[in-house]
Amino acid sequence: xxxxxxRTCVFNVLPLLVVVGCSAESEVAVAxxxxxxxxxxxxxxxPPRAATKxxxxxxxxxxxxxxxxxxxxxxxxxxxxxxxLNWSLEENIAWKAPMPGPGASxxxxxGDRIYITCYTGFFVPDQPGGSQDDLKRHLIAxxxxxxxxxxxxxxxxxxxxxxRIRDHGFAASTPAVDAYRVYVFFGKTGVIAFNHxxxxxxxxxxxxRTHGWGSASSPVLHGDLLLVNGSV
Numbered sequence: 001x002x003x004x005x006x007r008t009c010v011f012n013v014l015p016l017l018v019v020v021g022c023s024a025e026s027e028v029a030v031a032x033x034x035x036x037x038x039x040x041x042x043x044x045x046x047p048p049r050a051a052t053k054x055x056x057x058x059x060x061x062x063x064x065x066x067x068x069x070x071x072x073x074x075x076x077x078x079x080x081x082x083x084x085l086n087w088s089l090e091e092n093i094a095w096k097a098p099m100p101g102p103g104a105s106x107x108x109x110x111g112d113r114i115y116i117t118c119y120t121g122f123f124v125p126d127q128p129g130g131s132q133d134d135l136k137r138h139l140i141a142x143x144x145x146x147x148x149x150x151x152x153x154x155x156x157x158x159x160x161x162x163x164r165i166r167d168h169g170f171a172a173s174t175p176a177v178d179a180y181r182v183y184v185f186f187g188k189t190g191v192i193a194f195n196h197x198x199x200x201x202x203x204x205x206x207x208x209r210t211h212g213w214g215s216a217s218s219p220v221l222h223g224d225l226l227l228v229n230g231s232v
Contacts, residue, residue: 069174102125120135158208182194215230
């Protein structure tokens with residue numbers, strides 16, 4: 001579990017996003033994160049900056065943002081005190097939002113938005129069968145205060161995919177976000193950038209070898225580069 005100075009706590013457990021907090025005035029924690037299996041090569045893509053920010057979420061300051069896997073520093077830590085120590089399905093819950101499918105990624109927080117990924121259509125727990133032709137990965141934008149879904153963008157998988165992936169499924173990579181875009185790594189389907197309105201801006205292929213383990217590394221922003229641990 002990692003902690004951030006935000007008003008809400010979010011984590012992705014199968015088809016449910018749970019946000020917890022002790023009170024409207026309290027500092028609470030961000031929980032979540034999937035194991036990140038290694039792939040073969042670091043790929044750097046240069047995301048071109050737009051002249052203006054498009055529909056950037058409302059921001060009240062950057063201290064409450066959790067913009068990448070394990071937070072802004074990548075360390076998954078915070079010096080915040082006074083956090084709740086206990087959570088359950090009823091205790092310290094601000095809201096719950098049903099998800100269209102499962103996922104093992106962590107949510108990211110930017111302004112008044114939460115961004116999170118999941119997948120549908122194939123190899124869904126407790127739903128035997130299915131076809132790879134129906135496999136889609138989703139990037140979902142959620143209102144941080146209410147839990148309402150703002151938009152849901154589904155991306156069809158580039159086939160063939162793995163027939164089975166142990167434990168984490170097909171949506172294990174945590175998005176990265178800045179004032180211009182939301183970036184996702186969808187394995188063989190590639191790296192995709194969306195603006196904050198949910199419009200797809202570009203897509204980059206970073207390889208198709210997964211060694212049977214699928215993909216779970218998360219993209220990282222550094223200056224004008226987006227770094228991805230891909231397999232080319």
